[in-house]
Amino acid sequence: MLRKILLALLGVCIVLGIWYHELIGYGWMQAKGQFRILWNTRPLEEVLADASFPDSLKQKIELIQEIKRYAVDSLGINPSKNYTTFYDQHGQPILWVVVASEKYRLNAKEWEFPVIGTFAYKGFFERERANQQLDELKQLGYDTRLNEVSAWSTLGFFRDPILSSMLKRSEGQLAELIIHELTHGTLFVKDNLEYNENLADFVGEYGALKFLTQKYGARSPATLDYLDSKVYGEKYDEHILRGTRKLDSLYATYNPRTPERVKEDTKWRLIDQIVETVDTLETKPASSSPIPKKRRFNKQNLPNNAYFVGYKTYRQQQNRFRSEFEEKFDRNFSAYLAYLKKTYPSL
Template identity: 65%
Template sequence: MWKKIALGVLLILVVFGIWQRELVSYGWMQARGQLRILWNTKPVDEVLADRTYPDSLKRKIELIREIKRFAIDSLGLDKSGSYESFYDQYGNPILWVITAAEPYQLVARQWHFPIIGTFSYKGFFEKDRADSTVAELKREGLDTRIGEVSAWSTLGFLNDPILSSFLDRPVGSLAELIIHELTHGTLFVKNSLEYNENLADFVGEYGALRFLAQKYGINSTPYRDYLATKAFYERYDQHILRGTQMLDSLYRTFNITTVVAVKDSLKWQTIRQIVVSSDTITDERSKGAIRSIKKRRWDKLNLPNNAYFIGYLTYRKQQNRFRQEFEHKFGGDFKRYLTFLKQTYPSL
C-alpha cells in the first residue's frame, strides 16, 4: 500500500519535473544560492565579539539592530528574525535582477512562481544564467535591463542576513533599506507587485525620516541630507514618470502600418529628450551626500530603454496614493494605517 503511494508520488514529481523543468531548474538554482548565503553567515553577536572586525563595521551593525527595533516598536512592523546574522560578500555582487518590456509598449514581461505569485522581474544568484536569460529575451525582441541587487526579502519565510554591502550606505539610506525589506515581511499581497513595492518604498522613506528625527534630530546633518536626497529623487521620479506618459502617448500612435525604422527613431528621440532634460533637476544635497549616492545619469549614447521605465512604474507610480491616504484618512497615525492595510489586503 505505502509502496504504491510512494511510487505514485515519485511518478508525479518526475512528470512535474519534466513538464516544468525550467521552473524546477530555476528554483533549484535560487535555493542553492540562498542556502549558500545562509550557510556562510555568522551570528551578529559573534561578529560584534570578534576583534578582527573593525569598529566601523560593528557600529553599522549596531545601527541596523537599532533601526530594526525602531521599525517593530515604533512603526508596528512584524517581529522578525532577519538581520541577526552577517554575510560578508568580500566586495562581490551576489544577486542580479532582470526586467524586460515590449519594445513599443510599456508592458512588462511577467514571470509566474508558485505560492508567491506573479513578478515583473526575475532574480538570479548565477550571473551567467542571468546573462543567458537576457540574451533569450533580446532574441524575442524585448527591451531588457540587468542590475545588481544589494538587498532582497524572503518575505518572512527565512531569516535574511545583514549583507556587507549594506554597510557602505549612509544612515538614511540604510534605515530606508531595512524598513523597506521588513515591510515586505509584514505585508505582501500575491500578484500585486506594483502595490507591494510602492508600499514598501513609502514605508521605508517615512520610517527612515522618523528614525533619523528620533535619533539625531530634525536639524542634524543625517536628517537634512536624507530629506534633501529624498526631495531630489522625488523630483527625478516625477520627471521619469512624466517621461513614461510621453512614451505611452507616443506608442499609442503606432499601428500595424508604422514601419520599425520610424518607431525606433521616434522612440529613441523621445527617450533622449527625457534623459537630456533630467540634467535640469535641482539638487540641494550636500557634497558628501551626493558622493555617497550615485546620481542617475546616462551616457547619451547608452540610453535607458522601456525596461528602465517599467521599473519606475513598478516602484514609484503609487507613492502619492499612499501618502494621501495616510495623511487624509488616518491623520498621520501610522500604526492605525498599517492595521487598516493588513486587515484590507490579505498577505502571504
C-alpha cells in the same frame, strides 16, 4: 490497487517534472544560492566580538538593530529574526535581477512562481545565468535591463542576513533599506508586485525620516542629508514618470502599418529627450545653493523600456499611499499600517 495508485502518482510526478523542468531547475539554482549565503553567515555576537572587524562597521551593525527595534515598536512592523546574522560579500555582488519589457509598449514581462505569485523581474545568484536569460529575452524581441541587488526579503521563509554592502550606506539610506525590506516581511500581497514595492518604498522613506529625527534631531546633518537626497529623488521620480506617460502616448500611435524604422527613430528620440532634460533638475541643500545633478545616462547608453517599466513598478503609487495616510488616518502611521494588514491578505 495500491500499486496502481502509486504508479499513477509516479506518472503524474514525471509528467509535472517534464512540464515544469525549467521552473524546477531555476528553483534549485536559487535554493543553492540562498543556502550558500545562509551557510556562510556569522552570528552578530561573533562579528561584534571580532577584534579584526572595524569599529566603524560594528557601529553600523548596531545601528541596524536600533532601526529594526524602531520599526517594530514605533511603526508596527512585524517582529522577526531578520538581520541577526552577517554575510561578508567580499566586495562582490551576490544577486542580479533581470527586467524585460515589450519593445514598443511599457508592458513588463512577468514570471509566475509557486506560492509567492507573479513577479515583473527574475533574480539570479549567478551572473552567467542572468546574462543567459538576458540573451534569450533579447532574441525574443524584449527590451532588457540587468540590475545588481543590494538587499532582498525572503518573506519570512529564511532569516535574512545583514549584507556587508549595506554597511557602506549613510544612516538615512540604511534606515530606508532596512525598513523597506522589513515591510515586505510584514505585508506582501500575492500577484501585486507594484503594490508591494510602492508600499515598501513609502514605509521605508517615512520610517527612515521618523527614525533619523528621533535619534539625531530634525536639524542634524544625518536628517538634513537624507531630506536633501529625497528632494532630488522625488524630482527625478516625477520626471521619469512623466516620461513614461509620454512614451505610453507615443506607443499608442503605433499600429501594424507603422514602419519599424519610424518606431525606432521616434522611440529613441523621445527617450533621449527625457534623459537630456534630467540635467535641468537640481536640489537645494539646507546650507548652500542649488546643485545640478549629473545625468545618469549618455547618448551611447540610453535607458530602454525595461528601465521605465521599473519606475512604474516601484514609484507610480507613491501619492496614493501618502494621500491615504494623511487624509484618512490623519498621519497616524500605526493605525494606517494596521488597516493595511487587515485589508490586504498577505502571504
